[in-house]
Amino acid sequence: MQKRLDEMAYEEEGVVAKIQEGVRTRVAGMGVRVGKKIKMLTKEPLKGPVVVVVDEADISLGIGIADKIIVEVDG
Numbered sequence: 292m293q294k295r296l297d298e299m300a301y302e303e304e305g306v307v308a309k310i311q312e313g314v315r316t317r318v319a320g321m322g323v324r325v326g327k328k329i330k331m332l333t334k335e336p337l338k339g340p341v342v343v344v345v346d347e348a349d350i351s352l353g354i355g356i357a358d359k360i361i362v363e364v365d366g
Contacts (some may be wrong), residue, residue, distance in 0.1 A: 292364055295355040297341055299331040305364035314359045321350050329362060 293308055305326050310318060322345045323329065330343040332349065341357045343350050352360075 293361050294364060295358050296331075296343070296360040296362050297334070297354055298351070299341075299362060299364065301331055301333065303364055304330045305362035307360060308363040309361040310340065311359035314356050316357065318352070320347070321352075322346050322348060323352075323360065324351065362365070 294305075299305065305328075307323060307325050307329055310323070310325060318324075322341075327345055330342055330344040334341045338354045340351045340353050343352065
């Protein structure tokens with residue numbers, strides 16, 4: 292099942308399936324690329340940032356970027 296990164300539940304894991312072209316190069320420098328495992332750590336309420344783990348590194352992403360990343364999760 293696919294969902295946007297900002298829709299993932301706490302501690303949910305998946306694999307990055309698609310990244311919208313406008314943010315692809317921006318997040319690639321942080322290690323977020325198609326095919327990478329990603330895990331949701333925290334989400335701030337009211338459209339705040341999300342914190343995920345990629346390659347054992349904690350990464351904070353704004354909600355506007357997180358909703359442009361599609362993750363394949365186990366349904």
